[in-house]
Amino acid sequence: MKGTFVTGTDTGIGKTVTSALLVSALRRFGPVGYWKPVQTGIEQDNDANEVRRLARCAEGEMGAGGIRLPRPLSPHLSARLAGRSLSVGQFARRAGRLPASRHWIVEGAGGVLVPLNDRETLADLMEELGLPAVVTARSGLGTINHTLLTISELRGRSVPVAGVVMVGAANEENRNAIEKYGRTRVVAEVPVLDRLDPQTVGDLAAGLADRFRFLRDGLRTPGG
Numbered sequence: 001m002k003g004t005f006v007t008g009t010d011t012g013i014g015k016t017v018t019s020a021l022l023v024s025a026l027r028r029f030g031p032v033g034y035w036k037p038v039q040t041g042i043e044q045d046n047d048a049n050e051v052r053r054l055a056r057c058a059e060g061e062m063g064a065g066g067i068r069l070p071r072p073l074s075p076h077l078s079a080r081l082a083g084r085s086l087s088v089g090q091f092a093r094r095a096g097r098l099p100a101s102r103h104w105i106v107e108g109a110g111g112v113l114v115p116l117n118d119r120e121t122l123a124d125l126m127e128e129l130g131l132p133a134v135v136t137a138r139s140g141l142g143t144i145n146h147t148l149l150t151i152s153e154l155r156g157r158s159v160p161v162a163g164v165v166m167v168g169a170a171n172e173e174n175r176n177a178i179e180k181y182g183r184t185r186v187v188a189e190v191p192v193l194d195r196l197d198p199q200t201v202g203d204l205a206a207g208l209a210d211r212f213r214f215l216r217d218g219l220r221t222p223g224g
Contacts, residue, residue: 001095003033003104004162004215005126007154008136009146011110014167014190016047017201018136019107020054021165021190023061024205025212026103033102035063037091037125038109038116041072047107054201063104065094075122076115086116088125095129103216106131112153123157132162132215137178139168139189144177151182162215163187187211 004022008015019034026032034057036048052062067086069078079086098104108114112123126133133154137147143166151161163185164178175186188208193200 001098001104001129001131002100002102003106003131005106005108005129005131005133005159006136007108007112007122007126007133007150009111009138009143009150013136013138014165015107015136016050017054017167017190017193017196018134018165019047019105020051020201021188021205021208022105022134022212022215023051023055023057024202025209026105026216027055027061028209029213029216031061031102033061033063033098033104034107035095035098035104036066036107036109037094038067038069038075038086040069040075040078040109042068043070044072051107054196054198055205056198056202060099061102063098065097067091074114075109076117079117086120088116088120088128091125092128104131112150123153123159126154126159127157130159132160134162134187134215135164137164137166139166139171139174143171143174144181147178148182151184165190168192 006015006019023032023034034051069082071078108122114122135150137143161184165188167190170189
């Protein structure tokens with residue numbers, strides 16, 4: 001599987017918008033796709049449909065085989081209450097059925113240590129898939145600690161850290177601290193968008209495309 005795993009320091013952090021930006025930007029350089037392995041609270045939120053809308057995805061760009069669960073809870077609890085079971089192996093097999101010709105943007109659920117079951121977390125899935133990770137983080141107060149902890153956990157599992165996308169008002173001091181202490185690169189700073197629509201996302205992606213292209217080309221980044 002070729003692609004990039006979009007994770008975050010928390011839930012509601014902006015992973016879905018980051019994923020839409022990556023799909024829209026990287027489409028310029030070859031076939032892309034989006035896959036959400038697990039989504040909870042499907043009655044209220046549907047990240048896959050939102051990425052489809054924002055990135056204007058064609059049918060073939062949407063990866064099948066994701067698990068959708070009711071109740072906006074951690075995947076392990078939502079699955080248990082629905083009488084379902086989740087496992088890294090289950091998701092890895094589904095990932096293996098996605099077309100190999102595309103660069104897949106895989107969006108996680110919550111942060112890296114969100115549990116899938118009694119033993120496995122999202123970080124175990126990331127380790128199994130072996131994709132470089134883009135960490136989505138807030139730009140404001142508290143982000144340094146949360147982002148560095150996320151990067152540390154990923155590196156401890158030998159998951160390559162491709163970089164960080166900071167969401168919110170630009171904060172130079174926080175950006176510099178994350179790059180210095182995290183030994184990585186902030187690859188983009190994304191403002192909170194007043195209008196969250198395909199045109200706005202497409203225009204922003206066009207401006208970021210060259211910054212994201214290294215993900216497609218497989219180039220290494222500092223600290224990766």
